[in-house]
Amino acid sequence: VSTQSTGTGMVADSDMQVQRARYEAAEFKYQFGYDMPPDMISKRLADIGQSYTQIAHMRPLGCCMILIGWDQEKGAQLYRVDPAGFFCGFRACSAGSKQTESNNYLEKKIKKNSMMSETEVIQTAIAALSHVLATDFKPSEIEIGVVTEKQPTFRKLTEAEIDEHLNALAERD
Numbered sequence: 001v002s003t004q005s006t007g008t009g010m011v012a013d014s015d016m017q018v019q020r021a022r023y024e025a026a027e028f029k030y031q032f033g034y035d036m037p038p039d040m041i042s043k044r045l046a047d048i049g050q051s052y053t054q055i056a057h058m059r060p061l062g063c064c065m066i067l068i069g070w071d072q073e074k075g076a077q078l079y080r081v082d083p084a085g086f087f088c089g090f091r092a093c094s095a096g097s098k099q100t101e102s103n104n105y106l107e108k109k110i111k112k113n114s115m116m117s118e119t120e121v122i123q124t125a126i127a128a129l130s131h132v133l134a135t136d137f138k139p140s141e142i143e144i145g146v147v148t149e150k151q152p153t154f155r156k157l158t159e160a161e162i163d164e165h166l167n168a169l170a171e172r173d
Contacts, residue, residue: 002035003069004145004154008096009083010062017065017081021045038069042079042087050085060084064095068145070152094128102132118148122157122165123172130169139163 005021007014024044028036045065053060061083068078080095081087092110094102105128110116116124122144130136139159147154157165 002071002152002154003038003041003067004147005065005067006095006145007063007065009064013061013063013083014065017045017049017061017063020048021065021067037071037074038067038077038079039071039074039089041069042067042081042089045081046085046087048085049081049083053084066093066095068147068154070147070149075149076147092125094132098132102128105131118146119165119168122146123169126165127169136170137166139166 003021003025005018007017021041021044025036025041028040045067049061052058064083065081066078067081068076071077078090078093079087080090080093092103092106093099094106096102106124109124109128113120125144126137126142129142139162142162144157144162144165145154146157
């Protein structure tokens with residue numbers, strides 16, 4: 001699978017969105033013979049979410065999804081799908097109760113350094129989370145997923161890898 005997601009909001013709605021995304025991706029692969037690109041999954045989920053806002057007997061979804069993946073033509077992709085049916089690609093984004101502060105922090109950091117290495121991206125994400133929540137993390141308290149050109153499939157970092165990044169951040173500060 002070339003696309004992974006995370007969600008915030010109502011758990012049941014997030015589960016339903018993930019199931020729908022899996023169904024749409026499987027149907028696409030069956031019809032066309034290759035994995036559905038992240039931008040197409042995002043558009044399809046946004047279209048479905050938007051239709052829920054127009055039908056009287058269906059309540060709108062109560063979750064926001066962030067999808068990451070690798071497209072052979074466009075490279076790494078990050079999309080956010082809102083319950084109202086809005087989807088947009090980003091270089092960095094967040095979702096949840098403190099998304100505004102987090103997005104502002106990420107925007108400032110990325111404007112300063114537009115071309116970042118994998119290590120810098122991971123450490124910037126950890127720093128943003130730490131800054132917004134005003135806490136220091138242990139490796140067991142956070143999960144980090146990575147998609148790179150060298151390894152286009154989604155992988156989670158181990159606690160040892162996360163600890164290396166946390167130590168590097170502590171030394172840098």
